[in-house]
Amino acid sequence: MTATAQAPSQIGEVPTFEVRLKVRRYLPPEPAQPLPYGAPAPQAEAYWEEFTVRVHGTDRVLDALHKVKWEQDGSLTFRRSCAHGVCGSDAMRINGRNRLACKTLLKDLDPTKPITIEPIKGLSVLKDLVVDMEPFFASYREIMPFLVTSGNEPTRERLQSPEQRARYDDTTKCILCACCTSSCPVFWNDGQYFGPAAIVNAHRFIFDSRDSGAAQRLEILNDKEGVWRCRTTFNCTEACPRGIEVTKAIAEVKRAMITRAY
Amino acid sequence: MQTHQYDVVIVGAGGAGMRAALEASTRARTAVITKLYPTRSHTGAAQGGMCAALANVEEDNWEWHTFDTVKGGDYLVDQDAAEIMAKEAIDAVLDLEKMGLPFNRTPEGKIDQRRFGGHTRNHGDAPVRRACYAADRTGHMILQTLYQNCVKQDVEFYNEFYVLDLLVDHDLAATHVPDGEEVHASGVVAYDLATGEIHVFQAKAVILATGGAGKIFKTTSNAHTLTGDGIALAYRRGIPLEDMEFFQFHPTGLAGLGILLSEAARGEGGILRNSEGERFMERYAPTIKDLAPRDIVARSMANEVREGRGAGPHKDYVLLDLTHLEPAVIDAKLPDITEFARTYLGVEPYTEPVPVYPTAHYMMGGVPTNVEGEVLRNATDVIRGLYAAGECACVSVHGSNRLGTNSLLDINVFGKRSGRAAAAYAATADFVELPDDPAGPVVAELEAIRTRPDGERVADIRAELQQTMDTNAQVFRTQESLEQALEDIKALQKRYRAVAVQDRSRSFNTDLLEAVELGFLLDVAETVVVGAINRKESRGGHFREDFPKRDDAGYMRHTLAYRRPLPTDGHRLWSNDSDGDHEGEFAHTTVFDGYRLVLGSKPVTVTRYQPMERKY
Numbered sequence: 001m002t003a004t005a006q007a008p009s010q011i012g013e014v015p016t017f018e019v020r021l022k023v024r025r026y027l028p029p030e031p032a033q034p035l036p037y038g039a040p041a042p043q044a045e046a047y048w049e050e051f052t053v054r055v056h057g058t059d060r061v062l063d064a065l066h067k068v069k070w071e072q073d074g075s076l077t078f079r080r081s082c083a084h085g086v087c088g089s090d091a092m093r094i095n096g097r098n099r100l101a102c103k104t105l106l107k108d109l110d111p112t113k114p115i116t117i118e119p120i121k122g123l124s125v126l127k128d129l130v131v132d133m134e135p136f137f138a139s140y141r142e143i144m145p146f147l148v149t150s151g152n153e154p155t156r157e158r159l160q161s162p163e164q165r166a167r168y169d170d171t172t173k174c175i176l177c178a179c180c181t182s183s184c185p186v187f188w189n190d191g192q193y194f195g196p197a198a199i200v201n202a203h204r205f206i207f208d209s210r211d212s213g214a215a216q217r218l219e220i221l222n223d224k225e226g227v228w229r230c231r232t233t234f235n236c237t238e239a240c241p242r243g244i245e246v247t248k249a250i251a252e253v254k255r256a257m258i259t260r261a262y
Numbered sequence: 263m264q265t266h267q268y269d270v271v272i273v274g275a276g277g278a279g280m281r282a283a284l285e286a287s288t289r290a291r292t293a294v295i296t297k298l299y300p301t302r303s304h305t306g307a308a309q310g311g312m313c314a315a316l317a318n319v320e321e322d323n324w325e326w327h328t329f330d331t332v333k334g335g336d337y338l339v340d341q342d343a344a345e346i347m348a349k350e351a352i353d354a355v356l357d358l359e360k361m362g363l364p365f366n367r368t369p370e371g372k373i374d375q376r377r378f379g380g381h382t383r384n385h386g387d388a389p390v391r392r393a394c395y396a397a398d399r400t401g402h403m404i405l406q407t408l409y410q411n412c413v414k415q416d417v418e419f420y421n422e423f424y425v426l427d428l429l430v431d432h433d434l435a436a437t438h439v440p441d442g443e444e445v446h447a448s449g450v451v452a453y454d455l456a457t458g459e460i461h462v463f464q465a466k467a468v469i470l471a472t473g474g475a476g477k478i479f480k481t482t483s484n485a486h487t488l489t490g491d492g493i494a495l496a497y498r499r500g501i502p503l504e505d506m507e508f509f510q511f512h513p514t515g516l517a518g519l520g521i522l523l524s525e526a527a528r529g530e531g532g533i534l535r536n537s538e539g540e541r542f543m544e545r546y547a548p549t550i551k552d553l554a555p556r557d558i559v560a561r562s563m564a565n566e567v568r569e570g571r572g573a574g575p576h577k578d579y580v581l582l583d584l585t586h587l588e589p590a591v592i593d594a595k596l597p598d599i600t601e602f603a604r605t606y607l608g609v610e611p612y613t614e615p616v617p618v619y620p621t622a623h624y625m626m627g628g629v630p631t632n633v634e635g636e637v638l639r640n641a642t643d644v645i646r647g648l649y650a651a652g653e654c655a656c657v658s659v660h661g662s663n664r665l666g667t668n669s670l671l672d673i674n675v676f677g678k679r680s681g682r683a684a685a686a687y688a689a690t691a692d693f694v695e696l697p698d699d700p701a702g703p704v705v706a707e708l709e710a711i712r713t714r715p716d717g718e719r720v721a722d723i724r725a726e727l728q729q730t731m732d733t734n735a736q737v738f739r740t741q742e743s744l745e746q747a748l749e750d751i752k753a754l755q756k757r758y759r760a761v762a763v764q765d766r767s768r769s770f771n772t773d774l775l776e777a778v779e780l781g782f783l784l785d786v787a788e789t790v791v792v793g794a795i796n797r798k799e800s801r802g803g804h805f806r807e808d809f810p811k812r813d814d815a816g817y818m819r820h821t822l823a824y825r826r827p828l829p830t831d832g833h834r835l836w837s838n839d840s841d842g843d844h845e846g847e848f849a850h851t852t853v854f855d856g857y858r859l860v861l862g863s864k865p866v867t868v869t870r871y872q873p874m875e876r877k878y
Contacts (some may be wrong), residue, residue, distance in 0.1 A: 027767065031767070058518065058519065069773070071774075074764030075764055075765035075773060077765070077771075077772055081304070082302075083484040083485065083486055083521075083600075084307070084522075084602060084606070086306055086402060086598075087301075088296075088302060103605060105606075116788070126456065126769065127770040134301065141413050145410050146361075146410040146411055146413060146414040147361060149360075156356065158360070160367055161371045161372070162367045162745070164367075164369075165364060165365075168364070172399075172403065173402075175301065175306070176301050183502045207361075208362070211362075
């Protein structure tokens, strides 16, 4: 079919409107000298602060935060990079839900109420919306997130059928933003739990036909802080900005552990 | 302040930096210093694919790939380097597959390949399936795979450390260093974002892999963090920057937002249409149409809009039509980019065409290197112990216009080469003595900005820079528009000297770091604009309306832009510039407040292909 395409939606007409942001702030007390690398930050009180900004209809929560930082209060601190949902820097709790600020359009939120923005939960807050990601990445590193192979390396590529490739496609999409792990009530209450993101990345290799490290990974995840802590609340699946069926992936890892079929 | 010693220090943890780290860390004591967590790097935003003549789905060979790269770059490509890249592409893809990269597969289980702009069979006969891909997330998969293998190899990272100075034993921007004198890199100065502490890294070899500088423009596919840090640091030490006037504008950015929609959309059959529904690329590139190289497609789109055939209420964009593709094909091959259209514009690509317009995407220029990744201090001599790879480097494999997929290839091929070369150099070299008070200048600059009571706002200067670059130095350029941009940049640099921040704290002071990054952007922008003013021809991504033809006799040379001190006697501007050109088209000096930008040039390496008219 080569029919002429229809006119698109009227994206040229971009209305502006005001939004109120209610941001959870935390400014660590300042030492007289810079802290040495790795030293724990001294404690201070967190508080709420409200800002009002005028935004466009295509703007996202990240744009509103930038507007505050660039025009009102330069000390407001958050991580961000790509600004279109692929780098995973700007996970935060927006109106009580874990989301990426750069993928959340302001027009999709209720304009009559202030938008609440908090750091993701379960990881210690370092400043405003910035949390300590080290424990999150430490869990990820523990599950051997790399291809483990045995035997001689082939000269060309390893063969893998489209069906075998499709088997683990969903979990290759993970961007390590921590939306899932920091939405998990088990993780909130028990910082030792590996958390959904680490299990998702284990899944990505366990079900890869080229990989032979599944037994080792399942051993790691069979630990008391492993997959069995999952209570199947589906928070992680709802939180994933990449649409990964996280809870399903965890269930598949559990099943593989019992049946040893992968 | 803390001091560290490593054999090899790599600055940046995108594809080039991590590919280098995988090589260097097995051979030498290596640290990677990165201002982002490695998986946040913008390699992850690359979508469409990585070309290599695997010939998995149809006849192909690396020589055709070399030719396409040279022609795509409008003959400003160094052909020896392009040949290396096209040959080593095959192993680069196979390396990634063996590391675990989940490529899409053919029915036989081999790596699948698809069409991409400018990649052809038999020197331009027809599009060829050369791009190896993983849906439209190829860059994401490369970044993840490289990071996974860095975890496997236990590579040492300093995350959220900003490198703010490059240490060399001769500062070429401050004093005259005679030809033949050896210049060495000795390390870098970094700032720990979490604590504000300064770290000095002494290194036998430094690899710059800091990526691009798209944030000099307003409309860009680049991340907020792509501020040209490594390029500006090299330039500030008097290291030349090559071919900075060549910036690629990707045809299909989401209109008004600049978010990238991969060329793979056209590789899979997508069609560009104007407001009349016409497939206008048939007029501009009759043979390969929508799959012409990016510079040609971007100019054609901008021209449609200028001639009143733009779509939308303001007639300021064109339409990417995927509606004739099966939804199942879209879901399997282009899931992310169609999701972007839905999320950010509310457009359903199954049934509606997507509004698109060119977006600043890729810097062809950068820190000049040879094919081992060694950085050049002029047209011929290398700086010992300094390497560069990826978008911040200019080998030059992209010439004046990069072909789609060749950047993912570049970071893998030349990341690997520079990592090996740096480790080999470190095995034989000694540490070079650090300058006295190596962190002094950085600390002084940071403290001046941090404690300045009141002054210019970062966001204002940055917005004005981006606006003038979009208005005056984008797809279409003229002498007048470029001179306006230069005047604006000079004024902004003056204001930048009074830049102030609101956040005075030491912990996670991103306000302060944005101010520092703005300084890098201004420096990069000045080299782009001066190079563009001087190049009075049109070639690849650089289009001068007042000089619309390519001029091989005058300009088939690489531009080198040097920062040099002001002369002490006021008259003899050239007395100590052995590096710059003294006659011919590249003899040019622009005086800035406190220094000069001197241009020089470097010949293009031509091996097999003499320049021809570029038709598609």
